[in-house]
Amino acid sequence: MESNIPEPEIKSRSGISPIWILPIVALLVAGWIAYKAIVDAGIEVSIRFDNAQGIEKGKTRVIYRGMPIGLVKNLSISKDFKSTEVLVEFVKEAREQLRKNTRFWMVAPKISLKGITGLETILKGNYITMLPGDGPVERHFVALAKPPAALTAEPGGLDIQLIADELGSLSQGSEIYYKGIKAGEILDFSLNEKGKVLINVHIDRKFVQRVKKSTRFYNVSGITFEAGLSGFKVSAEALSTLLMGGIGFFNPEDAKSVKNAANGDSFRLFKNMGLAEQEGKRITLLFDEARGIYEKTQIRYKGIEIGRVFSVELNREMTGIQVTASIQKQYRSLLREGTQFWLVEPSLGLAGAKNLETIVTGTYITLRPGRGKPKRIFKGLGAPPTYLEPRKGLKIILIAERLGSIKANDPVYFRQIKVGEVTGYRLSKDATSAIISVDIGNPYAPLVRTTSKFWNVSGINIDFSLFKGAKVRTESMQSILEGGIAFATPGKVSATTEETKFNKAKGVVLEESKPKEVNAGAQTLNANQPSGKPVKNGAKFVLHNEAKDEWLKWRPKIVLGK
Amino acid sequence: MDKEHLTAREAGLVNCLDCHLLAIKGDGALQMRCPRCGARLHLRKTNGMARTWALLITSLILLFPANLLPIMTVTYLGEREPNTIIEGIEHFIQSGEYLIALIIFFASIVVPIFKVVGIMLIMISIQKRWQTWLKHRTLMFRVIKFIGRWSMLDIFVIAVMVALVNLGTLTSIKPAPAATYFAAVVISTMLASNTFDTRLIWEGA
Structure with missing residues (x-):
């Protein structure tokens, strides 16, 4: 290479090549991605x-x-x-x-x-x-092995605990029903230290208001089949409860005033609805013997079933029978001090058969309500009570020489129509006479006047007379067999003497009063007004052994009460 | 190494890189054109080193999002499942497709990294004026240039898959962001290898 050829002046281009924009852009993009990744990092x-x-x-x-x-x-x-x-x-x-x-x-x-x-x-x-x-x-x-108790975590739901003796066919997910509508479900269950089964239950929000502190839960699993003389009953809740089991609940009638249940509250789980209903409403009847009383024996009042016997067992001292029964809530007001219970059995007697329906339906327990305070334990009577509780009718007292065949509940007749009942009897204090208490039904009370005559119609009254022939007098057939009392009230005559005599009659007045019979026969038949005055409770009369002929002819007009 | 070979520059000649005509280098001329084909003539590619470096750095940066972000999203029964390159390879290994796994592994991971690192090594060796392994470096560059065209394989695979596997909600495949970055990596490495002037390797020799 010759050296005379001059070398060109070489200048390096100043500035940065635009190609460097590429790595800068790349850096920006990557930086942005990295930033986002860090910010959004989970x-x-x-x-x-x-x-x-x-x-x-x-x-x-x-x-x-x-x-x-x-x-x-x-x-x-x-x-x-x-x-x-x-x-x-x-x-x-x-x-x-x-x-x-x-x-x-x-x-x-x-x-x-x-x-x-x-x-x-x-x-x-x-x-x-x-x-x-x-x-x-x-x-x-x-992590939990299974969904937790408060799985649904639905706001406003209610988590409560039920305590049962055994789980039965219930399982996780079994449903809770209120009036047949699904209201919740079983979340889980466990055993507590006492060996009871604790069931955690979740109640849906809509039903939270329905669960009170006094709410009763019961197992509705399966079918209940109940058969008896009066028919049979099959009951089941929703079909799924047959397979999965379920729990029902209801509120006792007084639940409105009870506070709502809170989360974590515990409730007892009853084995069936019957038990749940009877809880706290059971009454105990103490009978001498269990003859004719069984589980499910009806308790009736005025012919209507108001409850059932729940269990029959010997009392602790083995001296009597303790009958546990439940009374339907609407009839619970009958359970008061003084209420009497007795067993109604079929009876066949001279006077006819009584309570024949019990042969088919079984014996039942009936009651006569008392007026005292509410009560839960009662003494059961083997037979209908002899002394009836005070009634609203007119109460009078008859004084007789002998009781004759008169018993409690014997009818009192007026013109052979039953207007009252014998409510009881006792011996007078000085033992000289029998005192019979009689109750005259309210509308018939005006029939009894101070001049009224009472006589015993038990049995048959036969008069023999040579001239008149034989005369047989009876009240009704029933009275022949069972006894009874009849009375009559005379028309207005000049009966003042009788009146005074009766007003004065205190204590024993066995002597027959002797009305003036001279004109009585004719006059009383025509008399429209009854003689004497109306009587008050406690009025005393003599009970004659038989009626006099003219008594039967008395026909005054008397306005009956209401 | 001894100065055995006369270089074109020393001989005052310029080689046209398009039609390979040897022309006499003009003096002081800012721009030279091939008298035969009209292509620009350079003694060395203009700003070659700087451009190569810029492109290399670009691809190096883009390698990260390309490999860390999902490259495609497989929707199977409505369940979207984004996959990165590595996850895709794992899938193929798990399903026993070792050959495909190997090809994708090479094409998507080994080759881009090899390209970037390889060119960088050559660049550094030039700047440090290392005089050893000149032939090997040239060989490496040739290999880099050769495999460069295959590194788009991944993008092709995705393109084909997207077209083929499109069964609506049942199964479908969609490209994910990393596909773009990956394509950018491939392009910038190809450009880098293109802007690099191999003659620089022999400069000091």
Whole structure:
């Protein structure tokens, strides 16, 4: 190369080549991506599962309220090979929810008699779900083996506990019914230290108001079949309870004033609805013997069934029978001090058959209500009570030489119509006469005047007379067999003497008063006004052994009461 | 190495890189054109080193999003499942498709990195005026240029998959952001290898 050729002046171009824009742009883009990645970074949380079955790395999600909020990033087995650690990355929005009491569990498809749940997991795989809790922020959790008690976590729902002797056919997911409508379900159950079964129940929000402190829960599992002489009854709740079991509840009638139940309250679970209804409303009847009284023996009042015998057992001293019975709530006001219970049995007697229907329907217990304070324990009588409780009718007292065949409940006749009843009898204090208390029905009370004559109609009265022939006089057939009392009231004559005599008659007046019979016969027949004055309660009369002929002819007009 | 060979520059000649005509280098001329084909003539590619470096750095940066972001999203039964390149390879290994896994691994991971790192090494060696392994470096560059055209394989695979696997909600495949970055990496490395003047390797020799 010759050196005389001059070298060109070489200048390096100043400035930066525009090509450098490329790496700067790339840097900006990558930087932006990195920034976004850091800002949007999820929260990594480890959850310990007993069993990672169905969990797949990069696939299994954490879904809360249908929204995926986390993804399983990694799976590893613990060092002791007893559990698995699942690393989950949560979206950053979940940051505040991952607290100490947050609970996680697996959702897997479940096919049961009640239905199919978690169906979406068949296609998409199992997923993990959670229930946010409180407490300090936490990054390590232990998953639950099954959905937690407060699974639904429906705001406003009610979580309560039922205590039962045995679980029966109930299971997790068994439903709770209120008037046949699904009102909740069983979340889980466990045994307590005392060996009772604790059942955690969730009540749906809509039914929270229905659960009171006094609400009674009962098992409705299966069918109840009840058969008896008066027919049979089959009852079942919703069909699913036949298979899955179920719980029903109701409120006792006085529940309106009771406070609503609160979360965590405990209730007793009754074996069946009957038991639940009877709880706290049972009455105890003490009978001498259990003859004719069985479980389910009816308790009737005025022919209407108002309750049933629940159990019959010997009392502790083995001296009598303790009958536990339940009375329907609307009739509970009958249960007062003074209420008398007795057994009604079929009876065949000279006067006819009584209570024949009990041959078919079985014996029943009936009662006569008292007026005292409400009461729960009563003494049962073997036979109808002899002394009837005071009635509203007119109460008078008859004084007789002898009682004759008169008994309690014997009828009192006026013109052969029953207008009253013998309510009892006793011996007078000086034992010289029998004192019979009589109750005249209200409308018939005006029939009794101070001049009225009472006589015993028990048996047959036969008069023999040579001239008149034989005369047979009776009241009704029943009175022949069972005895009874009849009375008559004379028309207005000059009967003042009788009146005064009766008013003065205190104590024993066995001597027959002798009315002036001279004109009586003709005059009384025409007399329209009854003689004497109306009587008050406690008025005393003589009970004659037989009626005089003219008594039977008395026909005054008397306006009956109401 | 001894100065055995006379270079074109020393001989005052310029080689047209398009039609390979040897022309006499003009003096002081800012722009030279091939008298036969009209292509621009350079003694060395203009600003070659700077451009190569810029493109290399660009591709180096873009390698990160290309590999860390999902490259395609497989929707299977409505479940969207984004996959990065590595995850895709894992899939193929898990399903026993080792050959495909190997090809994708080479085409998508080994080759781009090899290209970037390889050219960088050559560049550094030039700037440091290393005088060893000259032939090997040239060989490496030739290999880089050769495989460069295959590194778009990944993008082709995605393009074909997107077209083929499109069964509506049942299964479908969609390209994800990393596909764009990956294509950018491939383009910028190809440009880098193009702007690089191999003659620089022998400059000091």
